[in-house]
Amino acid sequence: MQKLYIQHEGKAVDTNKTFKHVMAITLDPTSNYKEGVVRCITSREGDVTVKGYVDRSELHMLSGDSLEHFEIGDRLIIKNEREIIQPLTLDGFEFIGLEDPDIWIDNDTSLMHLYFTIPMKPVDKDHKKKTQIYLGHAVGKDLNSLEMTEPVLMDNRELSAKEVSIAPLNKKGFRYNLVESRDRNTDTTYSIVKVAIAKDMSKTWEYGETVFHPKENNISWIAGHASPGPLLPKTFIDIGEGKLLGIINGREANQKMSDGNIKYGMFSVGLFIYDYESGVIDWVSPEPFIQDTEAVTITFASQFVETGIGEGILYAHVDDSFVRAYTLKAEWIKSLLP
Numbered sequence: 001m002q003k004l005y006i007q008h009e010g011k012a013v014d015t016n017k018t019f020k021h022v023m024a025i026t027l028d029p030t031s032n033y034k035e036g037v038v039r040c041i042t043s044r045e046g047d048v049t050v051k052g053y054v055d056r057s058e059l060h061m062l063s064g065d066s067l068e069h070f071e072i073g074d075r076l077i078i079k080n081e082r083e084i085i086q087p088l089t090l091d092g093f094e095f096i097g098l099e100d101p102d103i104w105i106d107n108d109t110s111l112m113h114l115y116f117t118i119p120m121k122p123v124d125k126d127h128k129k130k131t132q133i134y135l136g137h138a139v140g141k142d143l144n145s146l147e148m149t150e151p152v153l154m155d156n157r158e159l160s161a162k163e164v165s166i167a168p169l170n171k172k173g174f175r176y177n178l179v180e181s182r183d184r185n186t187d188t189t190y191s192i193v194k195v196a197i198a199k200d201m202s203k204t205w206e207y208g209e210t211v212f213h214p215k216e217n218n219i220s221w222i223a224g225h226a227s228p229g230p231l232l233p234k235t236f237i238d239i240g241e242g243k244l245l246g247i248i249n250g251r252e253a254n255q256k257m258s259d260g261n262i263k264y265g266m267f268s269v270g271l272f273i274y275d276y277e278s279g280v281i282d283w284v285s286p287e288p289f290i291q292d293t294e295a296v297t298i299t300f301a302s303q304f305v306e307t308g309i310g311e312g313i314l315y316a317h318v319d320d321s322f323v324r325a326y327t328l329k330a331e332w333i334k335s336l337l338p
Contacts, residue, residue, distance in 0.1 A: 004336070005290060005314070006327040012315055013038055013062065013070050013323035020044075021055075021320040022072070024302035025062060026103045028112070028143065033305045035143065036062040037076055037101040037114070041320065051254070051262035054121060057097035061143060067305060067313055068325065078114075078138045079147040085118065088151070092129055093120040098136065100302075104166045106201065113201055114138045114146055117162040120155075133160035135179060139202055152205045153179065153196060159207050161196060165228040165246060167276040174199040176208065176279030178228040178246075183213065188254060190214050191225035195279040211281040212272075214253075221268050221288045222250025230304040231274060236312050237330040239337065242277035247301045247314065248284060266291070267298040269316055271336060283338050290326060292318045304328075 013022055021041035027033040040060050046053030064070035078098075089095050099117035106113060118136040122129035135153035140146040153161035163180040170176060174197060181194040195208030214223050229247030239245050252265025268288035272281055292299040301316040310330035317323045 004332050005329075007290075007293060008068065008325040008327070010068065011322040012068065012325040013072065013317075015322060016072055019072065022323060023057075023317045023320050024100050024300070025070070025315055025317070025323055026101045026114075027062070027303050027305060027315075028103055029105055030110075030112070030142070033067060034064050036070070036103065036303075037143065038062045038070075038072060038323070039099050039101060040072065042097065051264065052125075054096065055099075057099050059098045059101055059116065067307070070323075076143065076146075079140075079145075081148050084136070084148045084150065088118060088132075088134060089120060090132075092123055093132060094123050095119070096121050100163050102164050102166070102302075104201070110141075111139055112142055112146070114143075115152070115164045118151060130157075130184070133162055133182075135161035135164060135196075135205075137202065149202060150204070152198070152201075152203070153207065154204075156207075158184070159194070161194070161207075163227045163229075163249075164196065165231050167231060167274070168244070170242075170277045175201075176276055177205070178211070178274070180227040181207070181210075183210075183215075188215075188224075191227055191251075193226050193228050193248070193281065197279075208279055211279065212248075212284060214250075217284065219250075219284060219286055221252060221266075222248070222270060222284065223253040224265050225249075225251035225267075227300075228272075229269070229301045230314075231276075232304055232312070233306055236304075236306050236310060236328075237333060239273060242275055243282070244274050244276060245333070245337070246272045246274050247289075247304065248272045249300045250284075250288070264297070266295075267300050269299050269301045269314075271333070273337070285336060289336070290314070290316065292316065292324055295319055299324075 027036035061073035118134040134151040138146040161179040165178040193212040269290035
């Protein structure tokens with residue numbers, strides 16, 4: 001069997017005495033990827049494999065002396081957080097902590113932009129209200145000077161946004177970014193991938209077209225949920241003008257159990273080809289690309305670091321228990337592409 005990636009033996013981020021569960025990481029390129037942010041779970045109610053569980057989260061600093069291992073540090077302090085969050089917390093809802101961090105550096109201004117999920121959970125579980133999800137934003141010179149702004153994408157009841165993938169500027173001068181959104185128009189709620197049109201990376205974006213819907217694609221490993229991951233730089237792998245290869249996280253279709261509860265399927269890491277000039281996904285891998293050997297239910301990628309010509313490291317969290325590193329090589333990946 002042809003080698004597709006190398007799974008590192010150790011854990012890039014492990015849990016500690018404070019946190020039993022860790023999830024997505026994002027690393028700061030201005031620190032040579034030695035510093036960053038991690039989502040830590042402060043409490044969990046329910047079974048993570050069954051619909052209805054609730055995680056409460058905090059964002060914490062990360063630091064490492066290599067790309068192999070990072071330690072969890074202090075909670076990330078973002079100025080103006082209370083002033084932004086409080087008006088979003090409507091009657092009957094509670095804020096359950098920031099999630100899903102993504103760092104983007106504006107090379108023109110050298111400013112750091114941090115994007116994250118702002119989730120609001122209904123207080124009454126039996127009420128018909130649904131969780132509200134906003135794509136939050138903060139900006140500053142570095143991780144120690146971030147100030148929160150208004151969310152770049154709001155929850156309009158029909159659509160929400162999380163898990164952003166930042167696209168390059170297109171020839172028209174704006175970005176067709178990608179976000180995970182939702183489709184509740186059927187009996188089943190799907191996680192879908194939508195375009196987010198960004199003319200200013202600090203101000204309100206617009207929802208664009210749905211570019212991947214699990215229901216409309218007969219791909220079993222991503223039949224229930226789809227979430228965009230990192231877009232890989234052209235210097236790592238070049239697949240043509242106006243296109244990038246990306247990482248996409250997918251989950252199998254939900255299963256209805258005998259007691260009426262909904263059980264989630266397996267989360268795996270796949271590949272996709274993105275036309276960032278047109279805002280169209282051209283292709284999604286028919287099979288998963290990475291499933292960690294220790295994963296029971298979740299392998300979910302959140303960060304890629306280019307380490308050399310045609311080589312890099314992908315980071316993914318496994319069962320919310322630790323973060324693993326995987327070595328990727330462009331020559332290996334090319335064999336999977338159409």
